[in-house]
Amino acid sequence: MIYIILSSFVFSFTAPFIHRIFKKYSHWVIFLLPLGIFTYFISYLPRICTTECEVFTFSYPWIKSLGIQLSFYLDGLSMIFALIITGVGMMVIFYSGAYFRGHPQHGRFYLYILIFMGSMLGVVMAENLITIFVFWELTSLSSYLLIGFNHEKEESRKAALQALLVTGLGGLALLAGFILTGIAGGTYSIVSLLDSGDIIRNHTLYLPALALVLTGAFTKSAQVPFHFWLPSAMQAPTPVSTYLHSATMVKAGIYLLARFNPIMGNTLEWNYLITIAGVTTMLVGALMALYQTDLKKLLAYTTVSALGMLVLLLGIGTTLAIKAAMVFLMVHALYKGALFMIVGAVDHSTGTRDVTELSGLMRVMPFIGIAAAFSGLSMSGFPPLLGFVGKELIYEAHLHAPNAAISLMTASIIGNAVNVTVAIMVGIFPFWGKTSATAKKSHPVEFAFWIGPFLMALCGVVLGIMPNSIAMPLISPAVTAIKAQTILVELKTWHGFTMVFMLSVLTVALGIGFFHFRDKFREFAPRLKFLIPISPSRIYDYLLKGMLRFADLQTRFLQNGKLRYYLITIILVTVSMVCTQLIRMKGLPVSISFSGLQFYEAGLVLVMLMATIMAMLTPSRMAAVASLGVIGFGVAMIYVLFGAPDLALTQFLVETLTVIIFVLVIYHLPYFQEFSSTKSRIRDAIVAFLAGSLMTILILTARHVQIAQQISTYFSENSAPLAHGRDIVNVILVDFRAIDTMGEITVLSIAAIGVYALIKLKPKKEKSK
Amino acid sequence: MNSIILRIAARQLLPILMVLSLFILFRGHNAPGGGFIGGLIASSAFILYAIAFGHRSAEEKIKIEPGVFMALGLLLALGSGIPSFLKNEAFVTHEFFKFHIPVLGKMIISTPLIFDIGVFFVVFGVLLTIVFTLMEE
Numbered sequence: 001m002i003y004i005i006l007s008s009f010v011f012s013f014t015a016p017f018i019h020r021i022f023k024k025y026s027h028w029v030i031f032l033l034p035l036g037i038f039t040y041f042i043s044y045l046p047r048i049c050t051t052e053c054e055v056f057t058f059s060y061p062w063i064k065s066l067g068i069q070l071s072f073y074l075d076g077l078s079m080i081f082a083l084i085i086t087g088v089g090m091m092v093i094f095y096s097g098a099y100f101r102g103h104p105q106h107g108r109f110y111l112y113i114l115i116f117m118g119s120m121l122g123v124v125m126a127e128n129l130i131t132i133f134v135f136w137e138l139t140s141l142s143s144y145l146l147i148g149f150n151h152e153k154e155e156s157r158k159a160a161l162q163a164l165l166v167t168g169l170g171g172l173a174l175l176a177g178f179i180l181t182g183i184a185g186g187t188y189s190i191v192s193l194l195d196s197g198d199i200i201r202n203h204t205l206y207l208p209a210l211a212l213v214l215t216g217a218f219t220k221s222a223q224v225p226f227h228f229w230l231p232s233a234m235q236a237p238t239p240v241s242t243y244l245h246s247a248t249m250v251k252a253g254i255y256l257l258a259r260f261n262p263i264m265g266n267t268l269e270w271n272y273l274i275t276i277a278g279v280t281t282m283l284v285g286a287l288m289a290l291y292q293t294d295l296k297k298l299l300a301y302t303t304v305s306a307l308g309m310l311v312l313l314l315g316i317g318t319t320l321a322i323k324a325a326m327v328f329l330m331v332h333a334l335y336k337g338a339l340f341m342i343v344g345a346v347d348h349s350t351g352t353r354d355v356t357e358l359s360g361l362m363r364v365m366p367f368i369g370i371a372a373a374f375s376g377l378s379m380s381g382f383p384p385l386l387g388f389v390g391k392e393l394i395y396e397a398h399l400h401a402p403n404a405a406i407s408l409m410t411a412s413i414i415g416n417a418v419n420v421t422v423a424i425m426v427g428i429f430p431f432w433g434k435t436s437a438t439a440k441k442s443h444p445v446e447f448a449f450w451i452g453p454f455l456m457a458l459c460g461v462v463l464g465i466m467p468n469s470i471a472m473p474l475i476s477p478a479v480t481a482i483k484a485q486t487i488l489v490e491l492k493t494w495h496g497f498t499m500v501f502m503l504s505v506l507t508v509a510l511g512i513g514f515f516h517f518r519d520k521f522r523e524f525a526p527r528l529k530f531l532i533p534i535s536p537s538r539i540y541d542y543l544l545k546g547m548l549r550f551a552d553l554q555t556r557f558l559q560n561g562k563l564r565y566y567l568i569t570i571i572l573v574t575v576s577m578v579c580t581q582l583i584r585m586k587g588l589p590v591s592i593s594f595s596g597l598q599f600y601e602a603g604l605v606l607v608m609l610m611a612t613i614m615a616m617l618t619p620s621r622m623a624a625v626a627s628l629g630v631i632g633f634g635v636a637m638i639y640v641l642f643g644a645p646d647l648a649l650t651q652f653l654v655e656t657l658t659v660i661i662f663v664l665v666i667y668h669l670p671y672f673q674e675f676s677s678t679k680s681r682i683r684d685a686i687v688a689f690l691a692g693s694l695m696t697i698l699i700l701t702a703r704h705v706q707i708a709q710q711i712s713t714y715f716s717e718n719s720a721p722l723a724h725g726r727d728i729v730n731v732i733l734v735d736f737r738a739i740d741t742m743g744e745i746t747v748l749s750i751a752a753i754g755v756y757a758l759i760k761l762k763p764k765k766e767k768s769k
Numbered sequence: 770m771n772s773i774i775l776r777i778a779a780r781q782l783l784p785i786l787m788v789l790s791l792f793i794l795f796r797g798h799n800a801p802g803g804g805f806i807g808g809l810i811a812s813s814a815f816i817l818y819a820i821a822f823g824h825r826s827a828e829e830k831i832k833i834e835p836g837v838f839m840a841l842g843l844l845l846a847l848g849s850g851i852p853s854f855l856k857n858e859a860f861v862t863h864e865f866f867k868f869h870i871p872v873l874g875k876m877i878i879s880t881p882l883i884f885d886i887g888v889f890f891v892v893f894g895v896l897l898t899i900v901f902t903l904m905e906e
Contacts, residue, residue: 645801646801646802646803646806649793649801649802649806650805650806650809653806653809653810653813654809656813657809657812657813657816657896657900660816660820660900661899661900661903664900664903664904665903668906724798724865724879725798725799725881726798726799726800727797727798727799727800727801727802727803729801729803730797730798730801730802730803730885731798731881733803733804733805733888734798734803734804734863734881734884734885734888735863735881735884738849738850738863738881738884739860741846741884741888742846742847742850745842745843745846745887745888745891745892746843748891748892748895749839749840749842749843749891749894749895751895751899752836752839752894752895752896752898752899753836753898755898755899755902755903756836756898756899756902759902759903759905759906760902760905
């Protein structure tokens, strides 16, 4: 199993080379990978859908100390998502062969999209919360690359960043939520968490964990108020929009809600929060869709609306609603994916996506037209298409909703009616009627353009006629996984002239009515702006700007580029922190005694003190450096006196070399001058005095403080037997603390390279001077 | 610098200091010394030479660019950790191999020694790079 998920990552990096070899036939090769994975999952299908739904787990140890395993599992819910991901992925990759024909970065597209596919599979199959999070973030990152695919365009980059920031923020909330869930449930394993739902629901951390997880899911699935990134992301190339923004990535949030239903669901908070978010999103998406004229924007806003519908169904949470959600998930992936690809083909062929400019395309692209008609009919829920089955189930679920059935039903009818309107605008209207000017200029589309949407539309028809063929193998295991109890689902196309059917008729009528008044909506919409004083996307803009300004200010304040301010900051912060702690501990015992002081020790200290004063007062740089050297040698002498020959040797050599290097540097400097004012000199003196006294106090108290057990005994006892060395200092350096030493020599080398670069590599401009 | 005393002293001291530095390097495990100190001594030998004869003749004397020693040293230090992988132990868990060489007697080749030689090279390379660069200005 792990190889299946990792294969798309590994394969993704070879994809650009494959593209280079096979050139314009590369999509025939690359699409074999999703096809293969799709078939692999299909092979598990018969085993997953027996009456006792089977669950497959595959586990690999990852971070043992934190209880994190790289584990995957496959149950009904994962299966339905995995099939959608690989199935649509296959179509999209094949389609891209036509869409990106001749595009210089087609190979890169394969790379990104395969990484994305692998991450998505990881999300829906991960068995561990942390694993989910890692793959979740990978989808955000790869979607950033995909949305910003046309990176020369500023809007693309902006949309990509927006999507990344919004979903990334949600991802962080999700991580926090996962950790809280992990604390509450005592494990990160989903399989174990599924059994401890009651513990989590009654835990004090339940509410914060719920809020955080929901934030993560809502940002990913574009729920109000985070919905704005999805329409902006339409800057992406159409294959990307098809894959990420209709079929897969935005459904990750839905997946998460479904997955967490047995863990956190069935509480009042869960049902209310999710239902309200779902209804709002559905209505906002529908209303905003009404006045769009861009084909892709139309689809984007109805996608927002459809996501709202899915969330709403999960919020209602009854078995009927979950069943409806799973069927609608498939329905939506099929028709919305197809419509997006159709729009891409139309855009490619005619050069416009404006609905008002398109009509009569049927003659130019008959297969696309047929696919569009069937997808549109499925979207508006005409019998006997799969969309009809989905809509009937949704209405039935609403009718039997435990709370607020009537208002939910009303909202849902409005949402669906808008779907009908948009379906007519996108699926029917551009293809029939008089041939418009743009349609005349357009060219026919090739095989790879229409085969994907055509097959997906065909699926909608076939499954619509025989819905029961997916009921047992796919929908039942998924509903079973979400409800955590065995549920058998039966689907029928025709229920007879029931209440639900009447509502369907009403929806279609309403939708056609909306379509009739579409120009009025477009006129009227700008006047309604006052209703929303500030839109979420504006808030996003302000927040982003504010953050950048804050970053700018604090960088300028902290990184002012002057060494002396850095030093002052570091020293003062250290002094104040240590002093606060000293005051809180009410001081430490300080003892000063001069007993046992030898006369040569006193002499040594005296020499060092005099050298210090000399270094401060001398008007010559050379003398200052030499005085510092004297201090260094004094320190080395102290090492000698107190039995540290290694340190003393090093100190002597380092001091000598420091003086030489100092002299080499100083040699180039202008004559000793006083640049600083008296004021700043006083300030420096105070800072120096503070630092010096703090160090003195610390050294005097250090003798009396024993924080941890002394480690030197361990070293001296073990140096010879374990490390075969009698010189403890050296053994510590090369053996006990070898990795520290390795770090230090690396730093040394970097410093040398730095010096080299500073002196040798000058900007070219200066050289010419 | 044109002091004849300095020139002669530097020329005579160079080999002596080099041998000393190696001596210090190898005795390091059991007595004060080691790669760091050895590297400092070796580089001061060449710095002394550079002060007397100019950095160009010192560079010619070494023949290899000091930066190479840096890289070589880092590689040696890093490489000394690799045998620990073979034994499935933590990185840089040092190994000791004892040999009996017919005439010379017992000899121990150990990864700490390789590590220390690495440190020696790095210190040598770093100091000479810095000093030669500064002298060139």
